[in-house]
Amino acid sequence: MTLTESPQSTAHARALVLAGVLDARGAPELAKRVRKRLPPKKSKLVLDLSAVTAIDSAGTATLVDVWRLGHARGFAVELAGVQPDVLKSLQEFRVTVTVPPPAALPGFFESLGATAWGAVNAVGGFLVLAADTTVGAVQSLFTPGRMRWAAYFRESSVMGSQALGIVGLITFLIGLTLAFQSAYQLRQFGAAIYVASLTAISMVREMGPLITAILVAGRSGSSITSEVATMKVGEEIDAMQVMGIPFVDYVAVPKMLAMVTMMPLLTIIADLLGILGGWIVGMVYLDIAPKPYLQKTIDALVTKDLVTGLFKSFVFAWGIALIGLYHGIGVRGGAQEVGKATTASVVSAIFFIIVADSIFSIIFYVVMA
Amino acid sequence: MTTAKTKPESDVVVEVRGLTVRYGSNTVLKHVDMTVHQGEIRVILGGSGSGKTTLFKGILGLTDVAAGHVAILGQKTQNLPEKQRDRLMQRIGVLFQNGALFGSLTVGENVALPLREHRRLPEGAIAELVRMKLAQVDLGHAENLYPSELSGGMRKRAGLARALALDPEILFCDEPSAGLDPLTSADLDRLILTLRDRLKMTVVIVTHELASIKAVADSLLMIGGGKVIAEGPMAKVRAQGIAAVDEFFARKARTVARQDTSVAELFGLKPAKGGA
Numbered sequence: 026m027t028l029t030e031s032p033q034s035t036a037h038a039r040a041l042v043l044a045g046v047l048d049a050r051g052a053p054e055l056a057k058r059v060r061k062r063l064p065p066k067k068s069k070l071v072l073d074l075s076a077v078t079a080i081d082s083a084g085t086a087t088l089v090d091v092w093r094l095g096h097a098r099g100f101a102v103e104l105a106g107v108q109p110d111v112l113k114s115l116q117e118f119r120v121t122v123t124v125p126p127p128a129a130l131p132g133f134f135e136s137l138g139a140t141a142w143g144a145v146n147a148v149g150g151f152l153v154l155a156a157d158t159t160v161g162a163v164q165s166l167f168t169p170g171r172m173r174w175a176a177y178f179r180e181s182s183v184m185g186s187q188a189l190g191i192v193g194l195i196t197f198l199i200g201l202t203l204a205f206q207s208a209y210q211l212r213q214f215g216a217a218i219y220v221a222s223l224t225a226i227s228m229v230r231e232m233g234p235l236i237t238a239i240l241v242a243g244r245s246g247s248s249i250t251s252e253v254a255t256m257k258v259g260e261e262i263d264a265m266q267v268m269g270i271p272f273v274d275y276v277a278v279p280k281m282l283a284m285v286t287m288m289p290l291l292t293i294i295a296d297l298l299g300i301l302g303g304w305i306v307g308m309v310y311l312d313i314a315p316k317p318y319l320q321k322t323i324d325a326l327v328t329k330d331l332v333t334g335l336f337k338s339f340v341f342a343w344g345i346a347l348i349g350l351y352h353g354i355g356v357r358g359g360a361q362e363v364g365k366a367t368t369a370s371v372v373s374a375i376f377f378i379i380v381a382d383s384i385f386s387i388i389f390y391v392v393m394a
Numbered sequence: 395m396t397t398a399k400t401k402p403e404s405d406v407v408v409e410v411r412g413l414t415v416r417y418g419s420n421t422v423l424k425h426v427d428m429t430v431h432q433g434e435i436r437v438i439l440g441g442s443g444s445g446k447t448t449l450f451k452g453i454l455g456l457t458d459v460a461a462g463h464v465a466i467l468g469q470k471t472q473n474l475p476e477k478q479r480d481r482l483m484q485r486i487g488v489l490f491q492n493g494a495l496f497g498s499l500t501v502g503e504n505v506a507l508p509l510r511e512h513r514r515l516p517e518g519a520i521a522e523l524v525r526m527k528l529a530q531v532d533l534g535h536a537e538n539l540y541p542s543e544l545s546g547g548m549r550k551r552a553g554l555a556r557a558l559a560l561d562p563e564i565l566f567c568d569e570p571s572a573g574l575d576p577l578t579s580a581d582l583d584r585l586i587l588t589l590r591d592r593l594k595m596t597v598v599i600v601t602h603e604l605a606s607i608k609a610v611a612d613s614l615l616m617i618g619g620g621k622v623i624a625e626g627p628m629a630k631v632r633a634q635g636i637a638a639v640d641e642f643f644a645r646k647a648r649t650v651a652r653q654d655t656s657v658a659e660l661f662g663l664k665p666a667k668g669g670a
């Protein structure tokens with residue numbers, strides 16, 4: 026496309042002569058030329074299209090863009106010498122001239138109120154779900170006939186046995202690393218044997234429950250959310266509601282129970298493998314005999330460490346399951362929302378785990394010390 | 395047989411009064427009234443985004459309602475105790491837009507689910523019933539397939555079989571024939587007519603398939619911009635000469651006035667004459 030100023034241009038009627046094909050490649054030139062030297066108010070801009078042989082949607086859109094610019098700045102835009110083929114295209118493409126004014130932005134207090142109300146609603150929704158699911162889980166333990174055992178065992182196998190490999194491997198490596206790092210320091214004081222106590226205590230009190238929970242949040246918390254969100258988007262949850270099949274009993278309770286029973290088991294395995302990692306470092310790197318190392322490990326651990334560790338993992342599991350369910354049933358709209366909900370679910374679950382863990386540390390080892 | 399109806403009101407099976415639904419500040423339904431009588435096939439129609447699905451979900455209590463009430467089979471659905479609500483819901487069947495089958499269950503298990511949940515039948519009878527219901531929608535061969543292995547039309551038919559599992563008194567369908575080929579869609583229409591004629595079922599359908607409306611509808615509710623434009627028996631509504639209704643039946647055109655203009659009109663160009 027070529028673009029030239031017409032010799033007939035005057036101050037009040039500027040004319041541009043276009044020639045060739047007005048398409049996505051030529052159109053930007055037109056827009057740029059008009060914008061560079063804006064016609065004054067009340068003047069006229071004539072676009073001579075008599076030599077334009079074809080126009081596509083990008084070219085048409087650019088013409089409309091120039092028209093809108095003129096509308097806003099108060100100059101008129103006219104087309105001259107439009108060829109039949111081009112005219113057909115111009116008749117084909119449609120535009121909405123009156124763009125509705127944007128909705129007035131809510132005032133500061135209004136939007137603050139809306140945000141606060143939204144937060145209250147969200148917390149309310151979460152609490153209702155938490156109460157329903159927890160009560161449902163406890164009830165189904167006492168009325169086993171009501172429990173969907175098949176679903177429970179399927180979930181348990183996915184959340185528990187299938188997670189063993191990854192949980193075991195990671196905590197083994199963490200035990201190994203912990204032992205290495207502390208060995209380096211403790212050897213300087215000739216206290217290498219205390220690597221055993223240090224590894225045991227940090228695995229059982231902190232690392233075991235924490236690492237397991239984070240792995241399970243990423244693995245199973247996310248799959249709870251994506252599964253429930255997919256059901257929601259596919260109207261399956263609506264269907265359950267009209268069929269009188271309670272979502273809590275059918276979906277939420279088996280997942281919640283599987284999670285709170287599998288997590289402590291995984292945590293025990295994690296503790297053991299972490300200690301194993303430390304033991305190997307002790308034997309290979311520090312030349313500590315296997316037996317004294319184990320003796321030291323057993324001496325270091327007290328029942329309280331084990332109980333608090335398992336209690337924590339139970340609470341983490343409860344939270345991960347609830348957060349997963351909550352994000353899943355909260356999905357609105359289409360399939361693309363499922364991914365967003367899943368991400369949000371994992372982030373909030375990990376946040377919950379870390380915050381809960383620090384609160385527990387304070388309660389167990391400061392308040393109850 | 396009774397000679398006269400004891401109560402003229404008694405054959406109303408779905409009653410909607412002043413139903414108003416908002417999403418945020420957007421009022422999607424404004425004081426919608428609807429009355430559906432026993433044994434009729436009621437079609438809810440309207441342009442895209444006019445609020446049909448919202449009305450559908452509002453009737454079924456699946457969406458929060460800002461005002462108004464809904465009564466199904468003489469019972470108000472809001473604040474109904476859970477037991478009663480469950481019992482009421484067992485008397486209706488719902489076909490959702492995409493079937494809403496449970497992905498973890500086979501087609502057969504999907505159909506069996508309401509039977510297992512709400513009826514004390516021996517396993518053998520349940521299996522037999524499932525096969526009957528699937529045969530009714532021409533899906534006898536698909537009993538052991540999972541929903542992900544079905545085509546869109548098959549999913550809908552399986553959803554219909556599940557909706558019919560408990561022999562409901564009212565059947566609700568959201569866009570049953572959207573996305574189906576004309577033959578399958580005609581089969582579905584025939585099935586719906588059969589259900590009404592043989593089983594005296596009341597059917598409420600959301601659709602915009604003109605062929606299907608002409609084939610099955612006894613009465614219409616036309617909705618536009620969240621308001622009722624027309625309601626009543628098919629012949630009566632069409633005789634009223636309401637522009638939106640005529641337009642819909644004339645060429646199945648959009649029911650909202652076009653707000654846009656062609657680019658040629660924008661520049662004040664005269665339309666091209668005849669040919670090139």
Ligand SMILES: Nc1ncnc2c1ncn2[C@@H]1O[C@H](COP(=O)(O)OP(=O)(O)OP(=O)(O)O)[C@@H](O)[C@H]1O
Nearest residue numbers: 357358417422440441442443444445446447448449
């Ligand atoms: N979950 C939602 N949140 C916000 N707005 C919504 C939601 N669902 C629907 N709407 C809005 O409500 C209006 C009516 O939607 P609805 O789904 O009832 O239309 P419809 O008549 O079923 O259209 P279609 O024929 O395209 O299915 C639309 O303008 C839509 O934007």
Ligand SMILES: [Mg+2]
Nearest residue numbers: 446447448569
């Ligand atoms: Mg719809």
